[in-house]
Amino acid sequence: MKALKKRILSACCGAHILHDGYTDLLYVMFPIWQMAFGLSLAEVGSLKTLYSGAMASLQVPSSMLSERVGEKRLLLFGSLIAAIGFLLSGWTTGFLGLAACLVLSGIGASVQHPLSSSLTSHAFEGPELRGALSTYNFSGDIGKVLLPSLCAVLLAIWDWHTVTSVMGLLGLIAVILLSIVLPKTKVVNNPKAQSAKPTGDISEKYAGSNFLNLGFVSLSSIAVIDSATRMGFLTLLPFLLVSKGATVTQVGFGLGLTFAGGAAGKFVCGFIAARFGVIKTTLITEIATTILMGLTLPLSLDVVMLMLPLVGIALNGTSSGLYGTVPELVSPHMRSRAFGVFYTLTIGAGAISPLVYGFAGDRLGVPNAIALIAVSVLLVLPLTLGLKKVFRRLEV
Known part of the structure; x- marks a missing residue:
């Protein structure tokens, strides 16, 4: 097995x-x-x-x-x-x-x-x-x-x-x-397969129900904001570095540091979420994201370059915890469909946000647009209350 x-x-x-x-x-x-x-x-x-x-x-x-x-x-x-x-x-x-x-x-x-x-x-x-x-x-x-x-x-x-x-x-x-x-896999995501042997997972309490429940909607909303702000920041980051005097080579190196930190963040934060829960992990990573984004504005280029791996960890760390929570909020036979909706929303938000924040950068300037993104990240905080309510109910 x-x-x-x-x-x-x-x-x-x-x-x-x-x-x-x-x-x-x-x-x-x-x-x-x-x-x-x-x-x-x-x-x-x-x-x-x-x-x-x-x-x-x-x-x-x-x-x-x-x-x-x-x-x-x-x-x-x-x-x-x-x-x-x-x-x-x-x-x-x-x-x-x-x-x-x-x-x-x-x-x-x-x-x-x-x-x-x-x-x-x-x-x-x-x-x-x-x-x-x-x-x-x-x-x-x-x-x-x-x-x-x-x-x-x-x-x-x-x-x-x-x-x-x-x-x-x-x-x-x-x-x-x-x-x-x-x-070879069976067609397990069929409503007729609802009689599968219980696993004891909290998602069993949703068995037979529509996956568009409070928990899934709250989780997806958090993921949309997380994806939109991440892609918006990455779009404007090269322009911020250039404004601080970075060369094209330094910009490429800086993005590489950010992506390397992001890869580490995805890997590590998934295990952190398994230990401390998705709500605490989300609060920590999103607050850290806001702080680190804000710090990139006044600090010098050399200091920002040193910070970028940490920025990447915070930017991407939330995503692993969010992806890993989808199965906990969805009945087993609805998981493929739920993941399809979840990825549609996050990919769609990530595709649209560079246009929105790019427009903001043209009108407000890059530093102000990044400050706007940093503040927007905090919109996920009240959404965690929906998740908290669901997990408290399911544990009863």
Whole structure:
């Protein structure tokens, strides 16, 4: 049984590495495509919108479809579609063809977050679950570093057509490996499967109910604010560093420090949440985020650079605790659907917020916009009361 759990977690982490890697290697390719097709910045931005839009909008439908066809089958099929999209992009000769390929890959990528999270939550219960979901969450950061770095190295050797095709071939290889490692799963997220053996988890008290309960709504609202403020801050951070005299190289190094801290925060805070609870963890990380964001404004560049790993830990640490709590607030047969809604909301908020806070930066100035973001983080504090009420009720 233990070996089976490890196989499931390994497969889900592998899928996460692939799909998050695909998402972030786009940032490496955008300047190349801009020169290759003579694109405006608006057209470059539309490529990201098409990919992320397809991925975000199909999270819930893919989770609902998995209730009929099974999670493993749909996860493999979606990963295959994502890989084919990148493989075909290497053969495109125009903007519209490239856009179509990215939409195709975005559609395939829509299955990964809800289904991998659901598979992990079915394999692990009780105290093990938060640690497993934290490990899964952290694995995506490996992909964000690995695939874009590999892509950048290969671009120094081959043209972009070859590189994107190679990325697609790597995806096809990953799908074959996933099909071998991931055990066959039953269609467990079906309402007819409600008679499953009780696990003693507090989510059993929600069995048979709609997952849109007070606990899930409170948790999702916190996650939306967390995602929106994180993406907004990361969008404005380079401009803040430049205003303090940072060079382009220093800006890149500073972002690297922030992302490294974020990866550590995701991994560590998931285990902290398992020990102290999601409410205390959220309060600590979000208050720390507000303080650290505020400190980046008056301090010198050298001091801010030293702080950035801590900023990254606080920024990303909350997310692991939030993801790991979804299974506790949702009946087992509704988990895929709940994860689909949860990821749709967080990904959507993260996609929109850079536009909102960028507009604020244009009107108010970067420092004032970051101060606004820091204050906005505190909006999660009253939302924890909803979670506290739910957990107190379920413990009775």
